[in-house]
Amino acid sequence: MWLDEGWIEEDWVHRMQSPNQDARPMGTRIDTLVIHSISLPERGRDASVVSDLFLNRLDCHSHPAYFELLGLHVSSHFLIDRDGSVTQFVSCEKRAWHAGISAAMDRSNFNHFSIGVELLGDVYTPFELAQYASLKKLVRTLQARYPLKYAMAHSEIAPTRKTDPGPFFDWKGLRKSNTYDIQIDGA
Template identity: 85%
Template sequence: MWLDEGWIEEDWVRRVQSPNQDARPMGMLVDTLVVHCISLPERGRDASLVTDLFLNRLDCHSHPALAELAGLHVSAHFLIDRDGSITQFVSCEKRAWHAGISAAMDRSNFNHFSIGIELLGDVYSPFEGAQYASLKRLAVELKSRYPLKFAMTHSEIAPTRKTDPGPFFDWKGLRKSNTYELQISGL
């Protein structure tokens, strides 16, 4: 079930609203999923630190690697933890601040027309089966509401800046081979 404001109202999705969001351009069609990965500090597995980052309350002095995040205001629509649990931080009707400077397929500013999904993890290790199962379940739910056509990685839309979700991310069951076209199978 969906709330009119773009929030998933299901017991398998936790809601925590990030202030790091704004309005999408008027009439913008949401047709793309962008898959990311995040770990704080690098190779960390603590989802609470990501939540704190998305809520602008991360203690950037708690670890030397976090110092560079001071003053950063970012968010994603969803975070999928290692155990498959999903948290929604931004309404899908709003623009989350996940893509940054981005361009691909003769389009730019992917925040305008995409839904950002972060997987807790890094580019150095495989993701969990529970994360893939939740990602597919979430993609099915999102596709039931939005005319999603494409699924891309952060590295595909910002190749000079980003490498996530990295070489261990497996597209099997989420998009057609050798294309960006979303194709959900295997559920």
């Protein structure tokens, strides 16, 4: 079930509202899913640290790797933990600040028309089956409300800046082979 404001109202989605969001440009068609991976510090597995980053609560002096995050304001619509649990940080009707400077397929500013999904993990390690199961469930839920057509890696829209979700992310079952077109197995 959806709330009119773009929040998923289901028991499998936890809600924590990030202040790092703003309005999408009027009339924007939300048709793209951007897949990310995140770990803080590198190779970290604590989702609460990522939540703190998205909620502007991260103590950037608590770890040397966090110094570069001082003053950074970022968010994503969703975070999928290693156990498959899903947290929504930004209404899908709003623009989350996840893609940064981005361009692909003759389009730019992917934050405008995309939904950002972070998977807890890194570019060095395979993702968990529970994460893929939750991602597919999330995509089906999103497709019931939005005309999602494409699924793209952060590295595909910002190749000079980003490498995530990395070589261990398995696109099979999420998009058609050799395309960006979403295709969920069994759907």
